[in-house]
Amino acid sequence: MSARFYDPDGTRFGTPTYPWRLAPPGLLTRRQLRAMGLRPGGQRVAAQVMWRSRRYGAGVRVAYLYRRDLARPVRPMTPAKWRALARANAARRTCPDCGQDPGYIPARALGCCNTCARALHPAA
Incomplete structure (x- = not known):
């Protein structure tokens, strides 16, 4: 586990932070929610996943996580x-x-x- 990005109480990064692939169950990205036919539905970011990436300038990427139990169904297209x-x-x-x-x-x-x-x- 990468201790560099492990901050489950949010003291270092301001929001609970987990390393790549180590987020607790029930927290999903927007894409994961969308694949299930859900959307964040106005809820705030519950946590974030951070990982090191050589592909981008700063070297650190972030994905925001939302609670699945507070997610709402995607609105149908009219x-x-x-x-x-x-x-x-x-x-x-x-x-x-x-x-x-x-x-x-x-x-x-x-x-x-x-x-x-x-x-x-x-x-x-």
Whole structure:
């Protein structure tokens, strides 16, 4: 066990802290709750998991944990939300240069669909 991140009473980090994979049962991340069809439901962060990571600049990552017994079911999507999501996705797929929907989301690096990018830079 990594004693560096073990602080179950929260004196060092301000909130109860556990090392990677050592959180007590009943405490879950948002993703774990979502996989069960639940959401935090307005509750405060109950604890956190900290671990060392070489992949990110600071070297320490944090995941917040929520109590499963206080979690609420995910709200179902209403027809209005489905329509709004469809409009947002259609706007993302629309090429800003030609105004067409190429059937995919144009790459940000190009700034337009592949057809327009080839027309602008034929040698590339």
